[in-house]
Amino acid sequence: MTPDIAAQLDAALAALKAGALDRAFSLAKTALKVAPDAEPAQTVAGLVFCELGLWQRAVDCLEKSLAQKPGAAKFSALGLAQFQLGRLKQAEAAYQAALQRRPDDLAGLIQLGKILTQRGKLEQAETINARALALAPQNAEVLSNLGYAGLAQLQPAVAADWFRQALAQQPGNIAAHDGLLMSLAYLDDTTLEDLRAAHLAYGAAMTQSPLSRRVDSGDPNRKLRIGFLSADLRRHSVAYFLLPVLQHLDRTAFEILLYADNRVSDDYTAKFQALADHWRLVNGRKDAELHRMIAEDAVDILIELGGHTAGNRLGALAQKPAPVQITWLGYPGPSGLPAMDWRIVDAVAHPWPISPGPDRPLFLPGGYHCYQAPQEAPAVALRPNGADIVFGSFNNAIKIGPRCAALWSRVLQAVPQSRLLLKSVNMASAMQRERLLGLFTEPERITLLDTAPDAAAHLAQYAQVDIALDTLPYNGTTTTCEALWMGVPVIGLRGAVPAARVGESLLLQAGLPELVAEDEAAFVAKAVDLAGDAGRRAALRQGLRGHMAASRLCDAARFAAAFGAALRQAWREYRSSQSPAG
Incomplete structure (x- = not known):
């Protein structure tokens, strides 16, 4: 050279x-x-x-360089690029190679701990996180990592403590704020005031002065540019509720821009791309760059779909790149972001008093979800006569806490000839199985299943379930809809916090108010009654899919019209606030 x-x-x-x-x-x-x-x-x-977010080009160069001359820094950079591309196995291998050369590299230990947790290698993640903690016991990123590991290990209370320790060291650590908010959603004793305080703390950490932005002075009824921002524009729970809306939204009134922060793409990504007037792949772009892109696209209303879930891009919205910003769908609660104008919800799932300010409820009449089942959903399979009653839940096991397990144990005790089938991610982990089964009084009556290879196989497993039990205090959403579609009734319990109101909202939309219990005693009674009524169960098994398809929950045309009307309402209120009188 x-x-x-x-x-x-x-x-x-x-x-x-x-x-x-x-x-x-x-x-x-x-x-x-x-x-x-x-x-x-x-x-x-x-x-x-790597710095520019051109991840595949980075991988190509770094792999060629490493073939000639291995080095720890290059392996770390390769690990980051592979991680951003969603290739967790390759990312893990790269960071392991880097740490073999530099065992005490804190940044490498932190990143490897994240990857191992995401891959479900919980025991290995625990070892790596312990090494990082020994090197930097007060490092906020290390403490936050331990929090996310706690969530993966089904210990939200432990996770919340780690996140609080991280925030004590670094109050502006956004990952720790996100993790704490998710932890609180899973805890039995979380109150509305707890949630309010935690969201306000997040908002204070994210407060930034909005950049100067355009003031619209044109026709208030003109065609609006609507942006949707998500890390989940792929085969994901979000897709089953967003896709039917985009398919039926009035395109004479709205122009659609999709900002996909996907690490992976699939057949659903192609469906979304075909529905978009403008498609933007933004994975790897920094917040400032994403902000600039949204502003330059002249988006009128930006709808973010992640809330505080993994991969969210709330940071890009902190300085308000769009005049109107709305949160919806992915997270059962407000964003807490001062720059977020609205939260799309319904009256059932909004337990707070209505007040001015960020995250105001933008109510949709009749429910704020619209479900579309995967095309490959198998036919409903009938349960054999005389079989033991099988209760079930296919929710993520993190949603099954002490109160939920105690309630379900009461159901099992009240129905002696019954079993409980639980299906969740990471069931291959001995640590996770042990902690989950330890919550129940009769673990021998419980069967655990890991994830299925595809959507059809996943849905087919509902053939083993007679009655689904909704989780609390964090209800199921997609799982509730899938169970109903597969002919399995879901018994829900009305809760106090937003995450505990989703199940009731869905069951009301589906036209099944009789499945909503007002208290725990009623929950057990409904389970016992249904378990003892073979004729009713058979009728539900055969008729639920048709009933659901004809309900508000699956009426995409009705929902899209209501959705569009709500967006127009939000825009008019914004326009009114910009007028001299406003």
Whole structure:
């Protein structure tokens, strides 16, 4: 490699360090063009591409560089790029290789701990997180990692404690705020005031002055540009509720922009892309860049679909790139973001008093979900006569806490010839199985299933279930709809916090108010009555799918019309607030 190229690469690294990404990119590209096989050129280009979020190009360069000269920093960069592309197995291997060379690299330990937790390798994650904690016992990122590991290990109370410790060290740690909010949603004793305080704390950490933005002075009834932002525009629970809305939304009134923060794409991604007037793949883009993209697209209303769930991009909305911002669907509660104008919900699932300010409820009449079952859903399979009653839940096991397990144990005790089938992720983990079964009084009556290979196989497993039991205090959403579609009635319990109101909202939309219990005694009684009535169960098994298909819950045309009317209402209120009188 010539001295000129070496100097150019040094300049690229200096530009990268200074944050001059355009210059770093230009210099790295030139060096790569002149010396495409040189290890230093591949290394520098790989690092620059990582910083720019050009993850596949980074992988290509770093793999070529590592083939010539292995190094810890390059393995770490490769691990980050593979992680951003959703290739967790390859990312794990890269970070393991980096840590073999630098065992005490804190950043590598932190990232590997995240990956192992996401892959369900809970025991290995515990070991790596312990190493990181020994190196940096007050590091907020390490403490936050331990919180997320606690959630994966079905210990939301333990997780909440780790997240609080992280926030004590770094009050602005957004990942810890997100984790604490998710932990609180799973805990039995969380109150509305607890949730309010935690969301306000998150909002204080995220408060930024909105950037100057356009004031619309055109026709208030003009066609609006509606942006949807999600990390889940793929085969995911969000897709089953968003897809029918986009299919039926009035395109003479609304232009659709989809901002996909997907790490992976699939057949549902293709469906979304076909429905979009404008498709933006934004994975890997930093918050400031995503903010600028939304603003330059002149989006009128931006709807974010993640809330505080994994992969959310609330940070990109903190300075309000769109005049009207709305949260919906992915998270059962408000965002807490000061720049969030509205939360789409219904009156059943909104337990707070209505007050002005961020996250105001934008009520949809008749429910705020619209379900579309996967096309590959199998036919409803009838249960054999005389078989033992099987209660079931296919919800994520983190939703099964001490109160939920105690209530379900009462159901099992009240129906002696019955069993409980639980299906969730990470059931292959001995740690998770032990902790879950330890919550129940008769664990020998419980069968555990891990995830199915595809949607059809997953839905087919409802053939083993007679009656589904909804989780509390964090209700199921997709699982409730799937059970009903497969002919399995779901017994729900009215709760106090938003996450505990979703089940009632769905069952009312589905036209099944008789399945909603007002208290725990009524929950047990409904389960016992249904278990003892073979004729009613058979009728539900045969008729639920048709009943559900004809209900408000699956009426996409009606829902899309109500959804569009709500968006227009939000826009008119914004326009009114911009007028001199407002």
